[in-house]
Amino acid sequence: MVNGVGQMRSWRRIANVALAVLLALPLGLMLQGAQQEDWVLADALPPSGEAAALIMFAAMAIGPLARLAGGRSEAVRWLMRRRRNIGVVAFAYAALHLGIYIVDMGAFDLMLAEIGAPGIWTGWLALALMALPAAASNDRAMRFLRGWWKPVQRLVYPVVALTLVHWAILMYGWREPLVHVAPMLALYAAAVIRPLFARKRTDR
Amino acid sequence: MKASLSLRLAAALMGAGLACASGTALAHGNVTCNAGPKENWKSLDTLKAKMTAEGWKITKAHPNKDCYEVYGITPEGDKVESFWHPVTLEKRLVLRRGQVLYKAP
Numbered sequence A: 001m002v003n004g005v006g007q008m009r010s011w012r013r014i015a016n017v018a019l020a021v022l023l024a025l026p027l028g029l030m031l032q033g034a035q036q037e038d039w040v041l042a043d044a045l046p047p048s049g050e051a052a053a054l055i056m057f058a059a060m061a062i063g064p065l066a067r068l069a070g071g072r073s074e075a076v077r078w079l080m081r082r083r084r085n086i087g088v089v090a091f092a093y094a095a096l097h098l099g100i101y102i103v104d105m106g107a108f109d110l111m112l113a114e115i116g117a118p119g120i121w122t123g124w125l126a127l128a129l130m131a132l133p134a135a136a137s138n139d140r141a142m143r144f145l146r147g148w149w150k151p152v153q154r155l156v157y158p159v160v161a162l163t164l165v166h167w168a169i170l171m172y173g174w175r176e177p178l179v180h181v182a183p184m185l186a187l188y189a190a191a192v193i194r195p196l197f198a199r200k201r202t203d204r
Numbered sequence B: 001m002k003a004s005l006s007l008r009l010a011a012a013l014m015g016a017g018l019a020c021a022s023g024t025a026l027a028h029g030n031v032t033c034n035a036g037p038k039e040n041w042k043s044l045d046t047l048k049a050k051m052t053a054e055g056w057k058i059t060k061a062h063p064n065k066d067c068y069e070v071y072g073i074t075p076e077g078d079k080v081e082s083f084w085h086p087v088t089l090e091k092r093l094v095l096r097r098g099q100v101l102y103k104a105p
């Protein structure tokens, strides 16, 4: 018994470290890329954006995963407890992405000149909307917002829509963004569809 | 209930983004220069020298398929991505964040 609990603890510790390494990996790859001879700062724009998007999709996938798995699995509960921090890390990468953009552009009027480009305003709006759930991701904000907390978190849906358009325009194609978002959307779809079937069965 | 509001907002923004994006046409993927064999290409440095003389500020330049692709700031002060013919060094396409600023006839 004691042994079992001990095993559980070490299981969690390994999982925590693995998660931290996974979340820091994009940053590591970006720093490694920066060692290349012909590297320019703008080269860090796609990887930082991609990290923000992927980690956001991952955080969003946990909810439907938990619903499909049922709340009892130890691993799923572990994931649910980390969901909020994973979302905040996604926002941190988005903020880094914006920081890189600002430094790369280097001048306010250059940024202003292209703010009307669909690839750019979608990014700004996505970041602005994303900032709200990120700012609300702590216990104090949760208590303060009460019933509004959920609607604020749900602003990630429009953020996803904007991110997909942003990505497709700036990287010239729909394949990349759609391939990356597909698993998360599939989990949502499965979580919505499954109860429908379950209800049918009990009706009969 | 509230979920459907944010989903509707998502759909509306997606629609607005797509409507705007349809004008930008994801143009870069199919840019070609028909430049022929590489032996006849002028060097990238020749192109850079020509562009600098014309008032461009260059950040990065490399061959992309059969064009030269150059990132930088135009003489007019726009930060862009541009494509050049490797033999004639003629300007083919200038894009700012997916928007076409110049396209060779």
Ligand code: HEM
Pocket (backbone or CB within 6 Å): A042, A045, A046, A047, A048, A049, A050, A051, A052, A053, A056, A094, A097, A098, A101, A120, A122, A123, A124, A125, A126, A127, A130, A163, A166, A167, A170, A171, A176
């Ligand atoms: C102030 C807001 C933003 C600005 C100005 C901005 C700017 C940019 C730029 C200029 C690029 C293209 C880089 C290139 O052509 O090499 C880019 C790519 C990208 N951005 Fe943003 N962005 C913003 C916000 C966001 C947000 C909030 C997300 C997602 C959560 C995001 C996700 C992406 C992705 C996924 C890519 C493409 C990455 C790839 O293809 O690997 N961006 N962004």
